[in-house]
Each structure stands twice: as C-alpha cells, then as structure tokens.
Amino acid sequence: xxxxxxxxxxxxxxxxxxxxxxxxxxxxxxxxxxxxxxxxxxxxxxxxxxxxxxxxxxxxxxxxxxxxxxxxxxxxxxxxxxxxxxxxxxxxxxxxxxxxxxxxxxxxxxxxxxxxxxxxxxxxxxxxxxxxxxxxxxxxxxxxxxxxxxxxxxxxxxxxxxxxxxxxxxxxxxxxxxxxxxxxxxxxxxxxxxxxxxxxxxxxxxxxxxxxxxxxxxxxxxxxxxxxxxxxxxxxxxxxxxxxxxxxx
Ligand SMILES: NC(=O)c1ccc[n+]([C@@H]2O[C@H](COP(=O)([O-])OP(=O)(O)OC[C@H]3O[C@@H](n4cnc5c(N)ncnc54)[C@H](OP(=O)(O)O)[C@@H]3O)[C@@H](O)[C@H]2O)c1
Numbered sequence: 001x002x003x004x005x006x007x008x009x010x011x012x013x014x015x016x017x018x019x020x021x022x023x024x025x026x027x028x029x030x031x032x033x034x035x036x037x038x039x040x041x042x043x044x045x046x047x048x049x050x051x052x053x054x055x056x057x058x059x060x061x062x063x064x065x066x067x068x069x070x071x072x073x074x075x076x077x078x079x080x081x082x083x084x085x086x087x088x089x090x091x092x093x094x095x096x097x098x099x100x101x102x103x104x105x106x107x108x109x110x111x112x113x114x115x116x117x118x119x120x121x122x123x124x125x126x127x128x129x130x131x132x133x134x135x136x137x138x139x140x141x142x143x144x145x146x147x148x149x150x151x152x153x154x155x156x157x158x159x160x161x162x163x164x165x166x167x168x169x170x171x172x173x174x175x176x177x178x179x180x181x182x183x184x185x186x187x188x189x190x191x192x193x194x195x196x197x198x199x200x201x202x203x204x205x206x207x208x209x210x211x212x213x214x215x216x217x218x219x220x221x222x223x224x225x226x227x228x229x230x231x232x233x234x235x236x237x238x239x240x241x242x243x244x245x246x247x248x249x
Contacts, residue, residue: 001025001045002026002070003026003027003029003067003068003069004021004069004070004226005062005063005066005069006073006075007106008053009030009031009032009040009048010032010034012173012176012178013218014032015030016216016219017218017219017223018030020216020219020220022040022041022046024223026045028043029049029066029069030047030049031051031062032049033052047066049065050062051106053102054097054098054101054102071226072106072120072122073123074103074125074147075222076103078095078098078099079137079140079178079179080137080182080186081140081185081186081187082138082187082188082189083135083138083193084138086187087188088187091139091185091187095139095143099140099144100143100146100147103150104147110122111163114161114163118161120164121164122151122163122164122165124151124166125168126144126151127144127170128170128171128236128237128244130144131245131247132247132248134201135197136194151233155233166226166231166235167225167235168237169236171217171236171242172238172240173214173238174205175214175215176215210240212238212239213238213241214238220237221235221237
C-alpha cells in the first residue's frame with residue numbers, strides 16, 4: 001500500500017487532498033500545525049501528525065514519525081494582500097518562511113529517502129496567480145513563483161534517480177479558509193494612494209459570475225500529479241486556472 005504525507009490538512013485543499021487519497025485506499029499521513037482527528041473520516045489508514053513547516057524540529061520529528069513515504073504533498077501556505085510599497089519586510093519574510101522556505105525545508109527532509117529508494121513523488125501546491133501579474137499580491141505571487149522555479153530545476157536533478165516532481169496551480173477558491181486566514185496578513189489597504197485600486201480588486205473578488213476553483217479540483221490534480229508519470233510538470237487545477245494557463249501558453 002502506498003503512503004502520502006500532506007502538509008496543511010486542517011482545512012481547505014489539504015483536507016480534500018487527504019480525503020481523496022483515503023478514498024483511493026492509500027495510507028495517509030495528514031499533518032497539521034494543531035493535530036485534529038475529527039476533520040477527516042476515521043480510518044485505519046489515516047495518521048494525523050503535528051507539523052509546522054516553519055519549524056525545523058517539527059519537520060524532523062514529523063518525517064521521522066512518518067517513516068517511509070511514497071508521495072509528499074506540500075500544500076501548507078497562506079495568502080496576503082498589500083501594495084508592494086506598504087508591506088513590512090518582516091511580514092514578507094514571514095510569508096516566504098511558510099510558503100517558500102517551509103515547502104523547501106520539508107522537501108529537503110524527504111528527498112534523501114526518495115533518492116536512495118530511486119522512487120517517490122513531490123507535489124508542490126503553488127498558485128495560478130504565478131501565471132499572470134495581479135496587483136496587491138506581489139509578495140504572495142513571488143513566494144509561490146519562487147517555489148515554481150525551485151521545483152522545475154529540482155525536477156531535472158531528480159529525474160535520473162526516478163524521483164518525480166510536480167506543481168499543482170490552483171485557481172481562486174472562495175470555499176476554503178484561505179481568504180479568512182489572509183485577513184491577518186493584509187497591510188496598508190486603507191492608504192489613500194491605493195484606495196481606488198483596492199476597491200476595484202476587492203470588487204472583483206465579489207463577482208460570483210466568474211469561474212472559480214473547488215477543493216475537489218485540487219485534490220484531483222494532486223492525485224494525477226502523484227500517480228500519472230506522463231502528466232506535465234505544471235498542472236492547473238480549477239476552471240479559472242485552466243483558462244489562465246491557456247492564456248499564458
Ligand atoms: N484558496 C485559494 O484561493 C488558493 C488559490 C491558489 C493556491 N492556494 C494555495 O493552496 C494552499 C492551501 O490553501 P487553502 O485554500 O486550502 O487555504 P486554507 O484553508 O487556509 O488552508 C491552508 C492550510 O495551511 C496550513 N498552514 C499555514 N501555515 C502553516 C505552517 N506554518 N505549517 C503548517 N501548516 C500551515 C493551515 O493550517 P492552520 O489551520 O494551522 O492555519 C491550513 O491547514 C496554500 O498553499 C495556498 O497558498 C490557495
């Protein structure tokens with residue numbers, strides 16, 4: 001039986017990705033900053049472990065407790081909104097600490113076993129916003145675009161060892177806790193110089209006529225990334241992400 005370890009399973013995409021692998025009869029190691037067993041269906045194939053991707057000791061303990069795994073899904077992350085000029089540099093570091101360095105650190109902790117076993121898949125969940133420039137998310141885009149660049153180079157290094165590396169790029173998903181969690185990472189949105197821009201951007205978020213992404217789209221894309229060796233390195237997830245990927249091509 002195959003085993004997947006997923007980061008950020010307390011809500012949203014991570015929770016749905018975990019559900020998906022359980023439904024496919026895999027062993028699932030669902031990791032969360034604050035472990036809870038009540039959010040996922042009870043199963044002998046499910047283990048919930050504590051993992052904060054910004055803490056090296058937490059990463060070491062979780063990877064050791066997990067034992068051998070076949071697939072790593074780096075999903076943990078958060079959003080932020082601010083004009084580039086107005087986001088405190090410390091807040092940017094915090095964003096990169098989770099979205100970028102957290103992803104890299106968990107990957108580094110798992111790669112030795114994949115390389116030695118000459119097998120394994122790393123799936124990094126980034127974002128379709130990396131496909132086109134949008135205002136007020138410069139730092140968030142950069143934190144995810146850095147993961148894209150890192151992942152694509154790493155894929156070339158690991159190919160000779162039979163280790164696959166994939167990117168899943170979800171579109172905007174209003175159903176997860178993403179927007180709520182991003183609220184405490186917003187800076188300077190009341191600054192008069194950016195008032196019109198802020199109004200326009202947030203009005204677009206209220207538009208319910210545009211296509212969006214569902215957590216199930218992301219779970220399906222991650223499943224494909226993990227199990228289909230013929231799939232491309234970048235996999236959009238969700239109707240809006242597909243449209244943006246087609247525009248960018
Ligand atoms: N929703 C969207 O529109 C969207 C679009 C494109 C990409 N994404 C990306 O998709 C991923 C999942 O987002 P989501 O929409 O499912 O949002 P979500 O519901 O807020 O889930 C984010 C998850 O990441 C976890 N997390 C945050 N910081 C962490 C840390 N330091 N260590 C471990 N876990 C941490 C959160 O755990 P806690 O409960 O402990 O905070 C939560 O489980 C993120 O990487 C996000 O950037 C989201």
